Amino acid sequence: MAGKDLMAQWTFEGDTSVTWQQAIERYAYLDSLHTGAKLTTIGHDDDGHPIHLFIISDGSGFTPDSIRATGKNILWVTNGIHPGEPDGIDASLILAQALLESDQLMGLLVNTAVCIVPVYNVSGALNRGSFSRANQDGPKEYGFRGNAKNLDLNRDFMKMDSENARSLVAALTAWDPDIYFETHVSDGADHQYIMALLATQKDKLSKPLADFMTVTLIPGQYAWMQHKGMLMCPYFETTGSIPEEGLQGFNDGPRYSSGHAALFNRIGIISESHMLKPYPDRVNATLQLLFGTLAVMNEHNVQLREARAAANSATARAGEFGLNWRLDTAVVEDLPWKGFAVKRETSAVTGLPRIRYDHAEPTDILVPWRDAYRPSLTVRKPKAYIVPRQWQAVVERLRLNGVQMEPLAKDTVLTVEQDSIGDFITVSMAYEGHYLHRNIHMVRNRRQVAAHAGDWRIPMGNLTDRYVVEALESQADDGFFAWNFFDALLQQKEWFDDYVFEDLAARMLAGDPSLAGEFKTKRASDASFAADAQAQLTWLYRRSPWMEPGYRKYPVLREVE
Numbered sequence: 001m002a003g004k005d006l007m008a009q010w011t012f013e014g015d016t017s018v019t020w021q022q023a024i025e026r027y028a029y030l031d032s033l034h035t036g037a038k039l040t041t042i043g044h045d046d047d048g049h050p051i052h053l054f055i056i057s058d059g060s061g062f063t064p065d066s067i068r069a070t071g072k073n074i075l076w077v078t079n080g081i082h083p084g085e086p087d088g089i090d091a092s093l094i095l096a097q098a099l100l101e102s103d104q105l106m107g108l109l110v111n112t113a114v115c116i117v118p119v120y121n122v123s124g125a126l127n128r129g130s131f132s133r134a135n136q137d138g139p140k141e142y143g144f145r146g147n148a149k150n151l152d153l154n155r156d157f158m159k160m161d162s163e164n165a166r167s168l169v170a171a172l173t174a175w176d177p178d179i180y181f182e183t184h185v186s187d188g189a190d191h192q193y194i195m196a197l198l199a200t201q202k203d204k205l206s207k208p209l210a211d212f213m214t215v216t217l218i219p220g221q222y223a224w225m226q227h228k229g230m231l232m233c234p235y236f237e238t239t240g241s242i243p244e245e246g247l248q249g250f251n252d253g254p255r256y257s258s259g260h261a262a263l264f265n266r267i268g269i270i271s272e273s274h275m276l277k278p279y280p281d282r283v284n285a286t287l288q289l290l291f292g293t294l295a296v297m298n299e300h301n302v303q304l305r306e307a308r309a310a311a312n313s314a315t316a317r318a319g320e321f322g323l324n325w326r327l328d329t330a331v332v333e334d335l336p337w338k339g340f341a342v343k344r345e346t347s348a349v350t351g352l353p354r355i356r357y358d359h360a361e362p363t364d365i366l367v368p369w370r371d372a373y374r375p376s377l378t379v380r381k382p383k384a385y386i387v388p389r390q391w392q393a394v395v396e397r398l399r400l401n402g403v404q405m406e407p408l409a410k411d412t413v414l415t416v417e418q419d420s421i422g423d424f425i426t427v428s429m430a431y432e433g434h435y436l437h438r439n440i441h442m443v444r445n446r447r448q449v450a451a452h453a454g455d456w457r458i459p460m461g462n463l464t465d466r467y468v469v470e471a472l473e474s475q476a477d478d479g480f481f482a483w484n485f486f487d488a489l490l491q492q493k494e495w496f497d498d499y500v501f502e503d504l505a506a507r508m509l510a511g512d513p514s515l516a517g518e519f520k521t522k523r524a525s526d527a528s529f530a531a532d533a534q535a536q537l538t539w540l541y542r543r544s545p546w547m548e549p550g551y552r553k554y555p556v557l558r559e560v561e
Contacts, residue, residue, distance in 0.1 A: 010098040010105075012283040017086040017139040018093065020049075020125040023118045026093055027054045034100045036109075038062040043167020047123040047148035051167050054116040056099055058109040064175045067113045073301055075112055075294060076177035078168070078257070080119035081153045081184075083143025084133045087273050088183020089125075091287040092116050108294040111301035115175060120164060123148035135187055138279030154182075155432045157260035158471065159483040160397050172264075173402040178304055179217075179269060180261045181293060183286055186235070186272040189243050190357035192338040194277050194285045197221060198235035198250055198270035200258045203373045204325060206265055206311035212303060213267050217296050221269075224292025230285050231338060234371070235272050242342050242355065244363075247335060248327055249371030254470050254478040263467040264401075265311035269293060312463045321469045322375025324477045335369035338362065377475055381460045382558035385472050386416065389454040391555060394480050398456075398471065403464045405456045412451050415561040419444050419474045419554040421481070421490065437482045440475045442554065449557060457559070474554045481554065492551050496541055498534070505540045515543060 018026070024039075031039040036058045041050040055062045060070040067074060077095075079088040096116060098105050119125045125143035132144050147153055147164060156165040172180070186196050199218055202210045225232040239246035252259035258268025271289050273282035297304060341361035347354040387394055389407070398405065422441040451457075458468055474481045509516040519540065523530040529539070541547055 010094050010102075010287070012090055012094060012280050012287065015138045015140050015279050017090055017142055017279075019128070020080075020119045020122055020143075023089055023093060024052055027052065027096065027116075027118055030054070030096055030100060035059070037096070037100055042117070042171040044163050045122040045148060046151075046163045047126075049122040049126070051120060051122060051164065052118050053171065054096060054118060055113065056096060056109065056116070057113040058106065060113060071301075072111055072113050073179075073297055073304055074115060074175060074177040075297060076115045076117075076172070076175065076180050077290065078117045078120050078180070078182045080117075080121050080125050080143065081182060081257070082145045083119065083121050083125035083127075084136070084145050085183070085185035086125075086139065086142050087185055087279070087282045087286045088271065089119060090283045091183065091290060092118065094283075094287055095290050105291075108291070108298050110298060112294060112297045114294070115177065117168070120168065121147045121153050122164075124153075133185075133275075136185060136275045137277065149433075152432060154257055155255050157257055158254045158478045158480075159432070159434065159485075160400070161433055166397075166400055169260075170400045172266075173400065176264070177266060178308055179267045179293065179297065180257065181269045181271070181290065182257050184270055184272045185275050185282065187275055189238055190276060190340055191233070191243060191274070192340070192362060193231040193233040194274055194281055195225065195230060195232040195289060196235040196272040196274065197232055197289070198252070198258060198272055200262045200266075200268040201249065201252050201325070201373055202371075204252075204259070204262045204322075205267070206314045208307045208310035208314065209265055209267065212300075212307035216300050216303060217267065217293075220296035220299075221289060221292045224295060225285075225288060228288045230288060232285075232289070233337070234335075234369075235270065236369075239368070239370070243337060243339050244342065244365065244367055246368040246370070247337075248369070249373070251325060251327065251373060253325075254467075259478075263470055264464070265308055265315060315463055315466050316461050318381065318465065320378050320380045321466050323377045323379055323470065323473060323475070324375060325373040326376045327370060328372040328374045329370055331370060331372035333369045333371075334366040336364070337367040338364050379469055379473050379475075381465060381469065382417065382560055384460060384559040385458040385468060386414065386451050386557040386559055387456045387458065387472070388452070388555050389456060391485070394471075394485055394556075395456055397480075398458070398468070401464065401467055401471075403458060403468055404462055405458050408451055408453055408455050408457055410453050413448055414451050414557070414559055415446065416449050416557040416559050417444050417446050418449070418557055421474065421552040421554055434484050437484070438477065440482065442474050444558075446560065451557070472556050474556070486555060489550065489552060489555060492548065494546075494548055496537070496546070498537060501537055501541060504544070504546075505537060508540060508544060515540075 027039045038055045040053050042053045043051050060067050124147045127144040128141045151162050156162050160166050236247040254260050261268035271286050273285050340357040343356045343358050419442040424437045424440040427436050470476050
């Protein structure tokens with residue numbers, strides 16, 4: 001890939017980013033000029049504006065089936081998910097023009113078709129200003145992070161609250177790209193690197209695909225950027241206040257695009273150009289990373305296709321999946337780091353300590369790097385999941401992700417596992433429109449239940465198995481229970497009057513020595529419980545025949561026989 005530079009003429013200049021209208025006009029113009037390109041739409045923003053898709057396929061048609069029939073892989077590029085970070089919007093326009101107008105660069109399309117979403121968060125892009133990104137050097141104007149519903153669309157891939165997400169996920173299901181590439185601008189520490197590369201967390205990928213990403217794709221991307229004289233580092237979070245104290249890889253759960261991609265054995269690549277570098281430099285670095293990614297895909301097209309096929313087969317055959325991944329702090333490597341010396345000063349604003357990065361004193365050191373993640377929960381796949389038909393919002397999201405479902409033809413008695421929800425923690429402040437649950441505990445019991453005609457049965461043994469497990473398991477960090485889709489089951493609907501239940505409770509204790517012993521032990525070991533009559537009656541009521549049987553019973557069933 002190193003060879004002579006074929007792209008010197010394809011560069012961005014200036015400090016102005018195109019508006020949404022200008023971007024679509026330019027893509028429409030390219031469509032009118034080139035038979036190998038097509039501008040279409042994949043859905044709508046929450047505010048009603050269309051979300052466009054620009055397809056570059058070099059004569060192989062403009063549908064997933066026609067492109068796959070020619071043996072090509074697919075690179076998908078999403079821009080403007082955070083429109084305040086518009087580098088990719090401008091870079092992709094140059095990419096599209098270069099691929100269509102340069103005979104030499106068109107060679108990158110021999111084995112790959114390119115799908116570009118010019119601007120994903122259209123309503124955010126239309127909300128232009130100059131001051132919402134205080135940490136960012138240019139451009140002069142840019143869009144806003146939230147969409148028309150003030151949602152961060154890169155937290156919406158599992159819950160899918162936005163029309164944007166439902167449109168994009170449906171399109172990704174139809175196209176099933178091999179590599180999903182999303183363009184961003186970083187926040188955080190200062191350093192010498194123009195680009196940070198965030199790839200799908202390697203430990204979460206099926207081994208064949210993880211091997212391709214870590215051994216072939218990422219080294220190829222780094223080699224390309226090095227040849228262009230553009231410093232790139234892995235995307236990181238600091239373990240302390242400054243990079244020199246240690247860095248760690250990002251835990252991209254399924255709410256994020258790259259984590260969602262992993263559930264379907266797609267490699268997710270996120271470009272994070274550095275916020276404090278000049279805007280044209282950032283755009284050109286984003287452009288070169290796109291070119292580099294295409295170059296690797298073109299050179300290793302068969303290996304990529306074989307790696308995905310092996311990963312898909314492994315997913316369908318897997319007996320269990322890991323969930324709720326946590327950083328393994330014991331696995332530490334030395335990472336070469338080109339930063340700036342950190343000076344500690346007294347703030348002229350607060351009078352308290354502050355840090356300043358000294359650009360006159362660049363550093364070149366090794367820092368501790370932690371990027372190994374392990375699942376904190378392992379879940380065995382059931383034979384099938386049963387989702388009662390009344391949970392329509394859940395069924396809709398499963399369907400948009402391509403999950404195969406079949407309605408039960410008649411009422412059927414099934415042997416299943418059902419979870420009873422125990423303790424959990426709920427965030428105190430709304431997060432992306434939800435009060436997210438975490439640290440979820442449950443008790444799982446096997447029983448026979450009567451599933452009803454019209455309930456949805458989701459058989460396992462498919463390419464979507466990993467997504468289904470992440471979405472439907474009650475303890476999953478980004479599952480539908482965590483995102484409040486089943487909160488109705490947490491509310492007790494019937495209660496009791498104390499003066500009536502007192503007599504019933506007394507008869508219960510007299511007739512059940514085991515219950516009476518448990519009750520006595522509870523009172524003896526918990527002083528606050530012993531001093532609270534209402535708590536004691538509630539404890540007994542929830543163990544009585546009058547307690548509603550559906551309370552905290554998770555409605556998604558795991559068919560096991």
